[in-house]
Amino acid sequence: MYTYTESPPCPVEAEGLTVTYGKITALDGLSLRIEAGTVVGLLGPNGAGKTTLVKVLSTLLRPTRGTARIMGHDVVRDPLPVRLAIGLAGQYAAVDQELTGRENLEMVGRLYRLPRAEARRRAAEVLERLSLTDAADRRVAGYSGGMRRRLDLAASLTGRPPVLLLDEPTTGLDPRSRQELWAIVDELRDAGTTVLLTTQYLEEADRLAQRIVVVDAGTVIAEGTPSALKAGIGTDILRVRLPGPAGLPAAAELLTDLAATGTEVVTDRVTGELTVRVSRPDASVEALRRLDRQGVDVTAVQLTQPSLDDVFLSLTGRTAVLEEAR
Amino acid sequence: MTTGVTTRGGRQRLTPAAVLHDSRVLAARQLRKTLRRPTYIVFSFIQPVIFVLLFRYIFGGAIDTGATSYVNFLMPGIIVQTAIFGALVTGLGLTEDLGSGVVDRLRSLPMARSAVLLGRTAADLVMNVFTLTVMIAVGLLVGFRPTEPAWRLGAAFLLVLAFSYVFSWISAWIGLTVRNPETAQSAGFIWVFPLTFASSAFVPVETMPGPVRTFAEHNPVTLVVDTVRGLTIGAPDPAGPAVQAVAWLGALLLVFVPIAVRAFRRA
Numbered sequence: 206m207y208t209y210t211e212s213p214p215c216p217v218e219a220e221g222l223t224v225t226y227g228k229i230t231a232l233d234g235l236s237l238r239i240e241a242g243t244v245v246g247l248l249g250p251n252g253a254g255k256t257t258l259v260k261v262l263s264t265l266l267r268p269t270r271g272t273a274r275i276m277g278h279d280v281v282r283d284p285l286p287v288r289l290a291i292g293l294a295g296q297y298a299a300v301d302q303e304l305t306g307r308e309n310l311e312m313v314g315r316l317y318r319l320p321r322a323e324a325r326r327r328a329a330e331v332l333e334r335l336s337l338t339d340a341a342d343r344r345v346a347g348y349s350g351g352m353r354r355r356l357d358l359a360a361s362l363t364g365r366p367p368v369l370l371l372d373e374p375t376t377g378l379d380p381r382s383r384q385e386l387w388a389i390v391d392e393l394r395d396a397g398t399t400v401l402l403t404t405q406y407l408e409e410a411d412r413l414a415q416r417i418v419v420v421d422a423g424t425v426i427a428e429g430t431p432s433a434l435k436a437g438i439g440t441d442i443l444r445v446r447l448p449g450p451a452g453l454p455a456a457a458e459l460l461t462d463l464a465a466t467g468t469e470v471v472t473d474r475v476t477g478e479l480t481v482r483v484s485r486p487d488a489s490v491e492a493l494r495r496l497d498r499q500g501v502d503v504t505a506v507q508l509t510q511p512s513l514d515d516v517f518l519s520l521t522g523r524t525a526v527l528e529e530a531r
Numbered sequence: 532m533t534t535g536v537t538t539r540g541g542r543q544r545l546t547p548a549a550v551l552h553d554s555r556v557l558a559a560r561q562l563r564k565t566l567r568r569p570t571y572i573v574f575s576f577i578q579p580v581i582f583v584l585l586f587r588y589i590f591g592g593a594i595d596t597g598a599t600s601y602v603n604f605l606m607p608g609i610i611v612q613t614a615i616f617g618a619l620v621t622g623l624g625l626t627e628d629l630g631s632g633v634v635d636r637l638r639s640l641p642m643a644r645s646a647v648l649l650g651r652t653a654a655d656l657v658m659n660v661f662t663l664t665v666m667i668a669v670g671l672l673v674g675f676r677p678t679e680p681a682w683r684l685g686a687a688f689l690l691v692l693a694f695s696y697v698f699s700w701i702s703a704w705i706g707l708t709v710r711n712p713e714t715a716q717s718a719g720f721i722w723v724f725p726l727t728f729a730s731s732a733f734v735p736v737e738t739m740p741g742p743v744r745t746f747a748e749h750n751p752v753t754l755v756v757d758t759v760r761g762l763t764i765g766a767p768d769p770a771g772p773a774v775q776a777v778a779w780l781g782a783l784l785l786v787f788v789p790i791a792v793r794a795f796r797r798a
Contacts, residue, residue, distance in 0.1 A: 263639045285536065285543040288641040299632035301560065303567040315556045316642040318535050318549060344567070360636065 214277030216241050216290075216368045216399035217262065221271035224257050224423075231257040233423035234271065239416075241367075244390060244400040246414030248407065248517070254423035255403035256296070259372045262401070263293045275368055289317075292361030292369045296376060298353035299360070302346040306337050306356050309345065313363045331359040335389065351382030358389065369393060371402040375409060387412055407514050421521050434516045440465045440482040442515070443489055445496070446505040450474040459495045463488055477504075536641075550643040557637075557650025561624070562657060575620075575658075579613040579666045586733060587673050594734055599764065606667075606675040607687070607759035608732030611752060613666055614691045615727060617659040618698035619719045621652055622706025626715045629707070629798055648795055652699040659695045663688070677763040687762035690776065694755050697780050700787040707794035731756050751779035 217239040224232040232254045239245045247255050260266035261273055264284040272279060278286040300309045307328050314324030332341045335355045345353060354374065361369060371390070375383040390413050394400060404410050410417050411431045419427040419434070427434060443463070447456060457470045460481055464470055468482040485491065489508040496503050535549025545553075565572065586605050596604040625648075628634045637647055667675075677684055706715045729743055730736070730752035736744055747753055754776040761769025 260635075263635075265635055265638055283542050285545070285641055288639060291639065293636065293639040295632050295635055297632035299636035301564060301633065303564040304560070308563070312556060312560050313636075313640065316553055316637070316640045318552060318642075357636075364640070 213241065215239070215274070217245075217273075217275055217401055219258070219262070219271065219273040222258065222261055222268045222273055223270040224254075224261065224266065225269045230423055232261070232268070232271075235420070235424055236271075237418060237425065239399055239401060241399055242394065242397050243415045244394050244402060244413050246410030246417045247401060247403040247420060248405075248410045248417055249403075249420035250405060250517075253420045255420060256372055257423070258420075259293070259295075259370050259401070259403060263291055263370055264288055289364065290366055290368050292364060292366035293372075294354075294358045294361040294370070294374055295372045298350075298357040300345050300353060300356050303344060305342050305344055306332060306348070306352075306359075307341040309356060310359055310363055313360045317364045327363050327365075331362050334362070334392075335359045336385075349382075351378055351385070354378060354382065354386065355389075358386070362393075367397075367399060369398050369400045371400060373403055373405065375404070375406065383409075407512060407517065411512075419517065419520060427516070427520050435511050437516070437519075440468070440484050440511065441488070442509050442511060443481045443483045443492060444505075444507045444509070445479045445481075445492060445503060446507075447477045447479070448502050448504055449477050452501050453477065453479060455499070456496060456501050459499060459501070460492055463492060483508075545643045550646055550649070553642040553646035554649035554653060557646050558653040558657070561651055561654035565654070565658060575617070576662060576665050579609070579616070579662060580669050582612070583609055583666065583669050583673065590733070596735060599766065600674070602670070602674040603676060603764045604735075604760070605733065606670040607763055608730075608756050610663060610666060610670075610691055611694065611756050611759060612727045612732055613662060614659060614695035615698050615723055615752070617662050618655060618695045619702045619723065620658075621655045621699040622702035622704070622715050622719050623712060624651060624655075625703055625706040625795075626710055626712045629710055630712065634798065644795065645792060648700075648703055648791060652696060652703065655699050656692060656696050659692065663691060663695075678765050679763055683762040687759045690755060690758060690762075690773075693780055694751075694776075697783045697787070700784065700791050704787050704791035704794055707791060707798045710798060726750065727752055731760075751776060751783070754779060 215238060217237065219235060219237045222232045222235045223230070235254065235258060247258065249255055257266065261268050262275060262280060264280050264287050267281055272281070274280065275287045276290045278290070280287050304312070310328035310331060311324045314327045315321070319327065329338075332338050335358060337352065337355055337359060340348060340352060345356065348356065358371075358374065375386050378386065387409070390400060390402065402410075402413060415430065417428065417431055417434055418425055427437070429437070445456065445460070447453060453472045453474065456479055457472050460470055460479070463481055463483050463485065465482045465484040471480045473479070481488075481492075489506055493503065493506055535546050535552065536543050537546055538544070583605075586609060587602050591601040591605065594601055625634075634647065638644055702719055705719050709715050709718050729739070729747045730750045731747065732752060736747040736753060739747055754772045757767055757772035758769045758776050761767055761772070
């Protein structure tokens, strides 16, 4: 029996999810809603609870408290339709080394209980989509790291799920493979797939997600569009490069009062670079004018929007974990 | 869209046919993986063969088995031991699948979770059929001469396979509980040595000191080995040990299947 509701079910919703392992609290009352057809980036340092959330949403882990629904189905009470609706690609390439790419995918198709011919057709389709057709009949043991991740993603697409859960899909990938994966996520979103993607890479969330949810210590500490999050900080960053370190103290002195409230001019003697957080819109023009008037040589001036690194820093007062992840 | 699903009590569930289908798919996966590792297969055949040759030609001369020749005494014992050893790969393989994330992938699919264990144990059983066949052939070459009719030999073979299947589940439970391949390797083997050596597999239990002998006489390995001896070389009478052996197998399955499944849910 199927009851039709007024509006289509929300692809992903979580309310007050709490997961504790003994004394450790991995999720602490986390709530989340994802609109259909969007990519949401779940951003946070190691240990923030990102993987735990993905495990709960993919029915691998029962929450201690709280509820989660995928396409309206409760992950604990009715896991089977949840599993039909999701595709999961984790931090590891969960594929069999001894089998070929095609065999791996046909097996996944068969586990959706697709008829043999259909499983074969789907495997060929996703291999094509992820540019793995040429390698399809080679054993996975000979694949590169990037190819394995793509095959893993291919496996998660075999069931044509409306909801895709990607847990740090690009961790450990080289820049080119990462870009390829990003392009695939864009395509999937364009095709209407709802994607929850966890990442430690701020750049990645910025690049892929329409909405970013920042998590720390198992709970949501901020969310919004990438630009709204950046705007929340309210300051831009002005970088001034001098030919050498000699002029730095004088230049810093000149720009001190441009620094936003509570911030200071930061100088780097190695690069001869000076960084100031500024809130005035005319900050770069004003800085150049002052330096020029005092005869300070300037190599380059750059005004940038704050990065998501800056967002995270201003939200948590920490950045070290993210630096390490880079 | 997917077959094999029924709704009961407001929840969607898989039908038994779906469980069987998924188990078959996963058993096929496992067998295919094993066949792609020919060196592994060769070594898994060589080990039992070496055991046969060592016991037959080195210990054989020193062990008195009365009217029965030692090779006839030994072969049922070593076949049962091989069946147990062959079952130990189950737990090891499961820890590898846990570590590689394959188990997480499988558990996130709309398939029967029990199929992971059913498929794996079935595949290991098929491999054991091959290993045991090779062993028996080697046994025949070094002088093993069964005296009983074919149906009894067939029954003995089936009993050994059933025994190996039970041990696959014990091994699965150990592997899923310790989770780490190295630990699973040693934890999986430690208890098997006393179990097989303190039994009638290699020497008559009558030569063992009091408490060990009591243990050996009630050891399921002894009961299975004695049954196999009765069914292949005609002595001892298999009727008594057969009933007890089957009771042991049933009891072990009743205990280890549920706890292995529970360990899998938690892993």
